[in-house]
Amino acid sequence: MSTVLLIEDDKDIRDGLALALTWQGHTVHAVESGELGLAALAANPADVVVLDLMLPGIDGFEVCRRIRASTNLPIIMVTARNDDIDVVGGLEAGADDYVVKPVQARVLEARIRAVLRRTGADPAHPTETRKTGVERHGTLAIDRAGLVVSRDGTPVGLAPTELRLLLELSASPGQVLSRQQLLESVWEQAYLGDSRLVDACVQRLRAKIEDDPANPRYVQTVRGFGYRFGPL
Amino acid sequence: MKWLRAFVAPFRGLRLRLLLGFAGLCVLTAALVAGGMYVLARREILQQSQDASVASLTRQIATIYPLRTLPPTKQSMTDIADQLTTRGNDVRVEYQKMSVGDLSGSTITADLREVIGNGHMAWQRVDYDGTPALIVGTEIMVTEPGQSVRPSGVDVFAGYQLLAEEASISQISDIAWGIGALALLLAMLLGIVVARSVLGPVRELRTAAVRLGAGELSSRVPVHGSDELAEVARTFNNTAQSLAEHVAELRRMEADARRFVADVSHELRTPLAAMIAVLDVLDDQASHLPEPTGEAVRLVSQGTHNLTRLVNDLIEVTRFDSGTAALALDHIDLAVAIRATLRARGWTDAVDTDLPDGIMARVDPRRLDVIVANLVGNALRHGAPPVSIRLTAEPGWRIIEVADNGPGLAADVLPQVFNRFYKADTARARSEGSGLGLAIAWENARLHRTDDRVAARAADRVGDRAGDRAGDRVGSLVAANRPGGGAVFTLRLPTVEEPS
Amino acid sequence: MIKRGVLLGLVVLACVGCGVRPSGVISGLPAPSGPVNGATLFLIRDDQLVPVLRATTTPPTMVQAVTLLAQGPTQDEISAALRTQVPAGILPVSLGNSGHGTTLDLAVDPNLLSTMAINQISCTARDAQANQILPITTGPEFFLAGAGRTVGPLRCPPTG
Numbered sequence: 022m023s024t025v026l027l028i029e030d031d032k033d034i035r036d037g038l039a040l041a042l043t044w045q046g047h048t049v050h051a052v053e054s055g056e057l058g059l060a061a062l063a064a065n066p067a068d069v070v071v072l073d074l075m076l077p078g079i080d081g082f083e084v085c086r087r088i089r090a091s092t093n094l095p096i097i098m099v100t101a102r103n104d105d106i107d108v109v110g111g112l113e114a115g116a117d118d119y120v121v122k123p124v125q126a127r128v129l130e131a132r133i134r135a136v137l138r139r140t141g142a143d144p145a146h147p148t149e150t151r152k153t154g155v156e157r158h159g160t161l162a163i164d165r166a167g168l169v170v171s172r173d174g175t176p177v178g179l180a181p182t183e184l185r186l187l188l189e190l191s192a193s194p195g196q197v198l199s200r201q202q203l204l205e206s207v208w209e210q211a212y213l214g215d216s217r218l219v220d221a222c223v224q225r226l227r228a229k230i231e232d233d234p235a236n237p238r239y240v241q242t243v244r245g246f247g248y249r250f251g252p253l
Numbered sequence: 254m255k256w257l258r259a260f261v262a263p264f265r266g267l268r269l270r271l272l273l274g275f276a277g278l279c280v281l282t283a284a285l286v287a288g289g290m291y292v293l294a295r296r297e298i299l300q301q302s303q304d305a306s307v308a309s310l311t312r313q314i315a316t317i318y319p320l321r322t323l324p325p326t327k328q329s330m331t332d333i334a335d336q337l338t339t340r341g342n343d344v345r346v347e348y349q350k351m352s353v354g355d356l357s358g359s360t361i362t363a364d365l366r367e368v369i370g371n372g373h374m375a376w377q378r379v380d381y382d383g384t385p386a387l388i389v390g391t392e393i394m395v396t397e398p399g400q401s402v403r404p405s406g407v408d409v410f411a412g413y414q415l416l417a418e419e420a421s422i423s424q425i426s427d428i429a430w431g432i433g434a435l436a437l438l439l440a441m442l443l444g445i446v447v448a449r450s451v452l453g454p455v456r457e458l459r460t461a462a463v464r465l466g467a468g469e470l471s472s473r474v475p476v477h478g479s480d481e482l483a484e485v486a487r488t489f490n491n492t493a494q495s496l497a498e499h500v501a502e503l504r505r506m507e508a509d510a511r512r513f514v515a516d517v518s519h520e521l522r523t524p525l526a527a528m529i530a531v532l533d534v535l536d537d538q539a540s541h542l543p544e545p546t547g548e549a550v551r552l553v554s555q556g557t558h559n560l561t562r563l564v565n566d567l568i569e570v571t572r573f574d575s576g577t578a579a580l581a582l583d584h585i586d587l588a589v590a591i592r593a594t595l596r597a598r599g600w601t602d603a604v605d606t607d608l609p610d611g612i613m614a615r616v617d618p619r620r621l622d623v624i625v626a627n628l629v630g631n632a633l634r635h636g637a638p639p640v641s642i643r644l645t646a647e648p649g650w651r652i653i654e655v656a657d658n659g660p661g662l663a664a665d666v667l668p669q670v671f672n673r674f675y676k677a678d679t680a681r682a683r684s685e686g687s688g689l690g691l692a693i694a695w696e697n698a699r700l701h702r703t704d705d706r707v708a709a710r711a712a713d714r715v716g717d718r719a720g721d722r723a724g725d726r727v728g729s730l731v732a733a734n735r736p737g738g739g740a741v742f743t744l745r746l747p748t749v750e751e752p753s
Numbered sequence: 754m755i756k757r758g759v760l761l762g763l764v765v766l767a768c769v770g771c772g773v774r775p776s777g778v779i780s781g782l783p784a785p786s787g788p789v790n791g792a793t794l795f796l797i798r799d800d801q802l803v804p805v806l807r808a809t810t811t812p813p814t815m816v817q818a819v820t821l822l823a824q825g826p827t828q829d830e831i832s833a834a835l836r837t838q839v840p841a842g843i844l845p846v847s848l849g850n851s852g853h854g855t856t857l858d859l860a861v862d863p864n865l866l867s868t869m870a871i872n873q874i875s876c877t878a879r880d881a882q883a884n885q886i887l888p889i890t891t892g893p894e895f896f897l898a899g900a901g902r903t904v905g906p907l908r909c910p911p912t913g
Contacts, residue, residue, distance in 0.1 A: 031523055031527070033524065033526075034523065034526045034527045034530060037526070037527040038530045040530070040531050040534065041530045041533060041534055044533075044534045101522065122522055122526045123525045123526035123527075123528075123529040123530070123561055123564075123565075124529065125530070125533060126529075126530050126532070126533040126534065127533045129530075199583075199584075199585070200583050201583065201585055201589075201618065214619070215581060216583040216618065217581055245584045245615075246584065295773075299773065307781065307782070311782065314787075315785060315787065318788055318789075319788040319789050319790035319791075320787070320789045320791075321789075321790055321791050321806065321808040322791065322806050322807065322808050323789075323804070323806035324805065324829070324830070324833045349833075362778070364778045368778045368780050369780075371780075372783060372784050373780040373781065374780065374781055374783065374784055374785070375778050375779065375780040375781070376779055377775070377776060377777065377779065378773065378775050378776040379775050380775050385773035385774075385775070391784045391785060392784045393784070393785070393786075393787075394785065394787075395786065395788070396786050396787060396788050396789070397793070397880060397883075403804065404784075418773060419773045422773060
């Protein structure tokens with residue numbers, strides 16, 4: 022049973038989504054503005070945030086950034102359109118995934134479950150057998166069991182999706198994984214998902230773990246094929 | 254002949270007419286004037302020369318009187334001949350059958366003899382060994398002491414060369430020709446100058462009109478002076494201005510209409526979003542509800558699904574129209590993508606596949622999914638099994654064919670099948686689709702094109718449909734009937750070069 | 754356009770007839786005429802009277818002219834097919850005085866002469882008459898006399 026913080030300004034949509042998510046078994050806190058959402062988060066911790074980008078007052082991007090700045094909560098953003106500005110902006114602000122209005126409850130449910138699996142917080146799907154031990158790659162230390170990544174000894178705060186992406190890539194070092202493969206394994210989307218999710222997540226990941234994000238050592242781009250961990 | 258045509262080509266039309274008009278008029282005038290003067294001069298020259306010769310001969314004849322013997326002896330005839338001969342003539346004296354003198358008898362025509370036989374002096378121009386000559390002839394009369402005048406029987410002929418006259422005349426003729434040629438040249442030059450002054454503005458007008466026709470609504474013509482050409486130029490400018498204003502107005506209206514549709518569709522989303530969110534709950538609960546509530550719930554649910562699909566499709570369409578449809582390209586294996594599409598909708602077993610692995614392409618995966626799903630869905634719904642999907646590759650293209658074994662497309666349906674809201678089978682009471690599926694598929698196919706804006710917004714595609722730049726390879730979706738029955742839809746996507 | 758071309762062609766063609774060309778016969782003044790200086794005798798050719806001019810130093814009198822006539826044609830005249838029917842026997846002749854106008858006395862009876870001969874004599878005499886001043890007694894008519902007989906008045910018929 023996970024707690025969902027729903028930030029949506031339209032009453033009908035808010036009520037509808039809250040109803041559907043509750044029916045699915047989540048505990049839902051529904052608020053109508055970014056300010057209220059941030060306050061609610063401070064008062065009652067949630068497992069996942071569903072955030073509409075079009076908000077009065079503080080807009081959705083800013084809310085996303087603030088949440089991401091202080092927590093590693095998974096954030097799913099709800100956009101009115103899936104063209105560049107909204108999606109890319111939202112992903113850069115730190116969202117893990119996005120859905121497009123009008124969204125069916127089961128689609129949102131699937132994304133919520135997927136993103137919770139990445140944090141290991143979804144009770145419906147216990148995490149896989151944990152590997153023990155800490156892997157060392159260059160200056161990085163990856164603890165798969167504890168889900169902690171350190172750089173030069175200092176833990177790095179990664180969002181769940183970023184962490185999951187790094188784990189996926191580093192599980193097969195030197196092997197090229199295509200965006201579509203990553204979408205399927207990390208985001209659990211049907212094969213034909215939006216590869217921008219992958220690109221945005223890689224950018225954020227690089228900003229956090231690379232010494233020089235412009236010349237990445239760990240998460241390397243293989244033009245025309247996808248991404249690859251190393252070789253160092 | 255080609256060179257002749259090439260030479261003449263710039264002179265076709267107005268310029269040629271002007272030139273010919275000027276030239277013709279000039280030549281005609283010159284010919285008339287020069288010709289007339291030439292004729293008059295020639296007549297005058299000849300007449301003067303003839304008169305002089307006749308007068309000279311008459312004077313000479315006067316000196317042979319008084320005659321001493323008749324009939325004349327050969328000697329006396331020779332004397333007469335000598336008397337009459339000057340430096341410029343040849344003389345012939347005849348009496349009956351006798352003749353004396355240098356002048357050949359062949360120069361004297363029967364006509365001349367006849368006329369002088371009537372007691373007159375007569376002359377005639379003849380051709381004497383290729384040169385022109387004047388032959389003057391007369392009878393020698395004697396005046397009796399009784400004052401009666403009687404022919405002596407002696408005929409006298411003198412031949413004068415007209416070479417000098419001919420030289421003068423041909424000189425005049427040469428001058429006349431020369432003047433004519435010069436006048437012709439001047440006329441042509443004048444014609445060219447005039448033509449240019451007329452054709453210049455005409456050409457300006459034509460250039461402006463061509464530019465206007467090509468879409469440059471700001472093209473105008475400079476107005477010089479105040480004659481008819483200036484009037485035309487002014488009229489053209491006014492017309493172009495009016496046209497530009499009308500087109501701007503139409504564009505505004507079109508943009509407003511599009512925006513309205515987009516806004517409406519967008520607004521519809523919000524109420525729909527609330528309904529859609531709870532549809533799953535409704536669907537799940539519908540079976541537990543007593544009738545007719547359950548049926549009512551099912552109907553509402555179905556209607557909401559349809560409405561949502563329609564609104565989403567409408568929004569897609571407005572994005573195409575406004576040029577804000579963006580491609581999110583990724584390099585993918587097409588066979589894997591197609592299989593994923595089929596799998597996601599549970600069609601894997603319903604469709605025969607021929608999907609060779611390893612055919613890569615740079616496409617927008619979401620849009621490809623939309624196209625394939627629509628084609629296969631249509632085939633399964635409106636066609637008949639076996640439905641097949643086949644993937645092939647050509648140099649520069651990737652080709653996906655979806656075929657069925659149904660009734661195929663009727664001849665009147667085929668050209669309209671990609672039109673928006675066109676539904677072939679109007680007898681269908683309720684169509685599952687929105688009527689926009691094929692139109693969206695078609696637009697999605699076309700969105701894939703090989704120009705350097707392929708990854709960016711094609712924001713300036715508004716109104717560009719008919720004017721694809723030459724050299725662009727554009728994706729296409731075409732419908733046809735298979736020879737063996739059934740319909741086949743062929744999707745062709747151009748391969749896009751990897752950006753370096 | 755076509756019409757203009759044809760017109761041009763015609764004009765050009767007219768000019769082609771350039772230069773000095775043979776012409777028809779042009780007549781003008783009457784044939785020149787002048788005096789003769791000699792004796793006009795009338796001989797015969799093809800039964801026609803033909804006036805012939807003999808060079809003389811002075812214009813001949815009637816008697817001198819007829820005398821020359823009676824002496825017959827010269828060689829040149831004979832080769833020109835000229836003949837005479839006036840016998841030399843009429844000589845000598847003299848200007849008569851018969852009271853009938855101008856009379857020429859012959860040595861023979863004029864009736865013995867042929868008509869053509871008489872014509873020859875009368876025409877010759879008439880022509881020569883203009884050269885001399887005749888006595889007032891003579892009249893305008895012309896007679897031939899001889900051996901007591903007289904023929905006349907005589908006229909000179911038109912010559913061929």
